[in-house]
Amino acid sequence: MTGHNNLTMKDIARELGVSVATVSRALQNSPRISEDRKRMIQQYAREHNFTPNVLAESLRNSKVKPMKVIGVIMPEFVHYYFSTILRGIEEKASAHGYRIMVAQSNEDYEREVQLCQSFYENKVCGIIVSQAKETQHYEHFQKLLDEGVPLVFYDRICTGVNASMVVVDDYMAAFNAVNYLIQTGCRRIAFFGSKMNLEIAKNRFNGYKDALLKNGLPFDESLTRICDNRHDAEMITPELFDGDYYPDAFFAVNDDTAIGILYTVKSMGLRVPEDISICGFTNGVRAVSCDPMLTTVEQAGIKVGEEAVDVLLDHVEGRIPLTKVEKRVVRTRLIIRGTTR
CATH class of the missing domain: 3.40.50.2300 (Response regulator)
Structure with a gap:
């Protein structure tokens, strides 16, 4: 069995022979499932020290809003394009009352995995990410989606998971x-x-x-x-x-x-x-x-960042279901200067 630090709702569902949706409802004390089943799932979660990421759900369902923080993973800060995307993300998030928590993967797969885990543990309401160059395994992204954490890729999208994205043409x-x-x-x-x-x-x-x-x-x-x-x-x-x-x-x-x-x-x-x-x-x-x-x-870049926040908040606030993949394409243009005839 997976260690409790990495336990997901999907793991609990598999162990108990129920759906992920049933696990989610039980952990939210939903009246839509039986008391016996609810008690069984909640007891299993307690025994395995499982803490679900409930922030995204509570943002959608609660009138009392928790801290609104978006996790942002950048391959590197020094790249001009990524810095302009970050500017677009920050300005749009701030305009909607959200703060951002930013980290860079340094193009390293292991660091990217750690950042996803760290953001999850910090209960961010969603994550905006550009995949590291070295990443060729995608379980860390899939785990976030399985846990109901809204995920939006920008620039470098991950074709290994079914998630929303913002790209240029x-x-x-x-x-x-x-x-x-x-x-x-x-x-x-x-x-x-x-x-x-x-x-x-x-x-x-x-x-x-x-x-x-x-x-x-x-x-x-x-x-x-x-x-x-x-x-x-x-x-x-x-x-x-x-x-x-x-x-x-x-x-x-x-x-x-x-x-x-x-x-x-x-x-x-x-x-x-x-x-x-x-x-x-x-x-x-x-x-x-x-x-x-x-x-x-x-x-x-600024437009890419703004669009990424728009898509993420549509997921977080329930305007677009988490199961629906949204793709936005931002147009480019050729700037002709002195290095061509």
Whole structure:
């Protein structure tokens, strides 16, 4: 049997041969089930020191409102895009009378698991989360959902669980950016992206590939790399210029990677954009502090944060059932600057 610190309503339901809904009703002293069954479930919960997360339920059902706190998990604080999302979350939550409790996973799976457990123990009324790069197991997210904790993913969604999400139109954003590069005369476009366990990485890669195919250009795997930060971009970019046919453009998964490419090709004596065009993805403050300024896809981070709070509060306050998955898509736009022709 699971240790009491990790015991879920699902575990109790399985042990006693009842539904999760029956367990939930018994722990809330509902008149909708028999006294005998209620007593059995409550006694089992007491014996195993089980404390359910009742805050979300009480927010929906009680006139006396408990402390309204939303847990927020960010992969990292220093990334411009995540900081703008956090601003949107904080401002929208505050406007609705909620406070936020924020932590960063540092892209680490184990830390993400611990943060989910910590937020659960602190009885947050719901959690807004962007999955860590290293996460490939999803039991910690599923446990929250099993316990009735509203969960909303943003940016990096988790396809392993059935939860609400707020994303940008990654596929179309990448497709439009690469299509623009092709329209300006580029023919050998390199792609620097993240590991394909992330849904955003798959969507941006597919947008890149489909733009090539639509324009009758071949997909060349030798022009693609797993590379999503400036340091790696500076190490990897020279590799693509070793052969006879080097790229005439780069599409990068974020601005930091694009700026690493820009710095490297300029140091190699190539001209941007005359010899090499470069497009990033974010439109952070660094995009206008490099020379030339960076063409990039603008992600509306503040809007993503606001939408994530709206969806979460719809679940918390009962406007959308916890069992219904809500998906919101925030539109992007291509900002054309000096790194493209």
